[in-house]
Amino acid sequence: MSCGRLSRVITDTDTEELLRAAVRNNAEWCAAVSGGGAFTADAWTSARRTPPYYPDGVTLTREAPAEALLAAMDTGSPGCSVKDSFAALDLAPAGFEVLFGAEWIHRPANAPAPAAAATALAWTRVADAGELAGWEAAWGGGEGTGLFHPGLLTPEIAFLAGRSADGRVLAGAAANRTGAVVGLSNVFTADGTPDDEAWAGALAAVAELWPGLPVVGYESGDDLDTALRHGFTPLGPLRIWLHTPQ
Structure with a gap:
């Protein structure tokens, strides 16, 4: 798996690029553990339920549209979860609640x-x-x-x-x-x-x-x-x- 546009050297002062690299890295890890899924410019999603502890979707941009994200996942069976990588989504209207918050680190x-x-x-x-x-x-x-x-x-x-x-x-x-x-x-x-x-x-x-x-x-x-x-x-x-x- 490769990170494409992030393959060049990232300096430690590029906070935004480091953040995007951390997000993409984690999404690719989730994809590997889950055995598939699909990447778009805005998110990684799995149409089938992922293994325990792993999300069904990971946003890759702050602008990831909730509608497209949810449409690509199985929200009908128990356990569907989303990693809102930039804490930018409001998924409460779609029946989601915040399980926990965390911090990206470098x-x-x-x-x-x-x-x-x-x-x-x-x-x-x-x-x-x-x-x-x-x-x-x-x-x-x-x-x-x-x-x-x-x-x-x-x-x-x-x-x-x-x-x-x-x-x-x-x-x-x-x-x-x-x-x-x-x-x-x-x-x-x-x-x-x-x-x-x-x-x-x-x-x-x-x-x-x-x-x-x-x-x-x-x-x-x-x-x-x-x-x-x-x-x-x-x-x-x-x-x-x-x-x-x-």
Whole structure:
């Protein structure tokens, strides 16, 4: 997957372009996990219900028309959701309510990578379907659902695992490169591992895989606070809308 017009180098002062790159990166991640969907100039949408935790539509511009967005999705079955990437839509008249708000974030390309001594775990890239199943089980608190399918093991997507000395996955994250940015998502810890371990280890692994690129994503609440401690800065708000049939 590529980001097309965002493939050139983006400077850390191009806030608006970084925001659009973060949005596009996340939309392509959603498309990959969902196994399809369609892109237009204004949005990515899926005509069939997407996997749990993933939206049925992601806006790519502030001007994305609600009517066209909703027409491209299945709003008739339970669970339809929209990632309003610029917090610009009003979907309440169509039976949606805001599930939560979050903030797009960005870590500059020239930010120093965490020192190796800052991480207590051994960080590696998931190499095959078996390792991916183990990563997902750790991410899911002991259970795997097949949400992250082996088709995601591509050169531009990396599942990062922080392992203890006995080989257990105690922290992890997913990273995907699109054009000139790397998206970081699904950062997690297990068995009491500190959140800072996951962020430091994942960022160090990303810097090794794709050196010199800014890292983007979105977070909210305590996870946003942790990301900001690790060198991220806010880019702008987003909202997740959930359809609530009457």
